[in-house]
Amino acid sequence: MARPIWTGTLSFGLLNVPIRLMTAERRIDLHFRMLDQRSNTPIRYERVNAESGDEVPWKDVVKAFEYSKGNYVVLDEKDIRSAASESHETVEIDTFVDAGSIAPTYFEKPYFLVPAKKAEKGYVLLRETLKKTKRVGIARVVIRTREYLAAVMPQDDALLMILLRYPQELVDAADYALPDKAASSYRITPRELAMAGDLIESMSGEWKPGDYRDEFRDKLRKVIEKRLKTKGVTTTVEEDEEHGEDATTNVVDFMALLKKSIDSKHRTPAKKAAGKKAAAKKSTAKKSAAKKSARKTPAKKSATRSKTRKAG
Template sequence: MRAVWKGTIGFGTYAIPVKAYSATEEHNIPLHQVHEPDGGRVRVKWVCEVDGAEVPPTEIVKGHPVPGGDVVLLTGGDFASLIAPTTQSMDVVGFTPAEQVDPTYFARSYYLEPEPAGTKPYVLLSEALQQSGRIAIVKVTLRQRETLGALRVRDQVIVLETMLWPDEIRRPDFPFLHEDVDLRRGELRNAVSLIEDLTQDFEPGRYTDRYREALEALIQAKLDGDDVLQPTAAEQAEGVTRLLAALQRSAVEADSDPVGKAKEASGKAREARTRAKKASAKIKSRAKTS
């Protein structure tokens, strides 16, 4: 695993040096957007909606839209000038019972590994959290932005749970919440009994991603049935088109400047013609063998 953050946990008089690693990873099957007739990759271009020109990455900045259509431009220098707390410390601002923090607040999980010099205070904090039944509330800067977090222990490892700010949690307001629903005691008793009958220890290994398994099987079946395309052949055909276009441009250049560019254009045309013939022959050869 690669560390995504390095710094210290500020705990009383202790400064515990740690590294943070992402605790989760997604196992998505890579799927590209392709052109159905030939399987060629479809690429996205960044285009300015004002002049229609393609925009290079060096000219892209952030912009905040305001009423009336104006935009406030924010450059990298603007963000660098913002007053931000140090990015190398994780300050404990308090402790709270774990059950008081609703899981809705949790965003992402990170394992914290102690540096060799910080192993003892790290273990001390871990044991103290487990015995007290508390979690530590911290503030930390990740990716140049301060975020709230919680420290808890999982399998003897301290886990940082980044948290959403209170104003980022939506308040549910559904019609049924304002209705007086009449529940009979027998119905409630039966529901509780059913829950008790189905209660068991949580074993995550019992559950699998059936969609991913089905998609993997589908892809393998298509591979076994040779239901595939060869985008390289399409790329070669596109190369022939580009070479022919270059040949035509060379001819135009020769006509526009017969004295200065005649020899140069003739050489380019000859080279383009030769490359076009080779590419065309390669495509025909592949078509015969397929």
């Protein structure tokens, strides 16, 4: 059985539903390995220092941003995590929108939100309300080290969370030369429109995803099986699995929370330790400022060394 990517809560207003985040897609691509044709042995890719040519062990690999040609600022995992939202295990719904208002280009990757034990009531309450109102919840969620925008919507008995692309990640259709004039400008007659409509009507049917298969993959697999019977080479690939645990739950007075959320017009969960978090943020900001000031001198030295190497 698949393991959850993480366990946490689905939050809307003052209600929190313990959930498990489960993948909703199955990769069926055929993966290939690069081999040396002289001996049919796998080719290994190594991390090599660009100057010395020596292999670099993982423990010495760091992430850096190239802010100008040949100049880098090094970041550690704490720096990256500090940029993400504090709600690392919360699908936090900010607002609800009409289901048909999100353009298809925004949808990226699906996940199932599965209720934890004894959390079915809140889960079903949200699912059925979304069905009735034909709304979709727009949420923020952190998966690993990145914060995503997501849409929470009902699908049969499930709550589906689909990661969304940010507007900055999309290309504007206006960037391309598209036919934007009326149909008559392209000499399309009303008769042609009517005939095209009749054709579409004659070809229309119900959406049955089970009727479709990746024919290229099926044919390629047959080619692989045929090759295996002659002179093929087999290899074993191990995949890492992510672990998680069920979240604990408590009995919740949903009517009281719903009424309180509406009365106070809250859209985010109540923060019991808001004061503590604010103080912690100030403390973190001071420490971060101290670190930056401490790093300024080494950064200049690094830049000087870089220039010296280039001069040599």
